Amino acid sequence: MLRRLAAGLTDQAIGRKLEISDRTVRRLVAxxxxxxSYVSSKSSSSRPGVFRSKRRMTKRKAV
Incomplete structure (x- = not known):
């Protein structure tokens, strides 16, 4: 399905090829x-903490 989406096929065309309804295609894509989005937001929210802890460690070593 992802390859067909990347190729620019419509939901209807993908549904026909996979023998599922276009509504099912829309739900799967959603x-x-x-x-x-969830994975992206989780990884971006954890990154500042990682950088912050590295900065703290650097400051402690420099003092």
């Missing part, structure tokens, strides 16, 4: 998008 689920994938939501999952990607």
């Amino acid at each position: 689920d994938l998008t939501a999952a990607r």
Whole structure:
């Protein structure tokens, strides 16, 4: 399904090829998008903490 989305096929065309409804295709795409957004927000929210802890360690070593 992802390859077909990347190729620019419509939900209807993907549904026909996979023998599922276009509504199911839309739901699956929405689920994938939501999952990607969740992972993206989780990783970006954890990054500042990692950098912050490295800065603290650097300051302690320099003092």
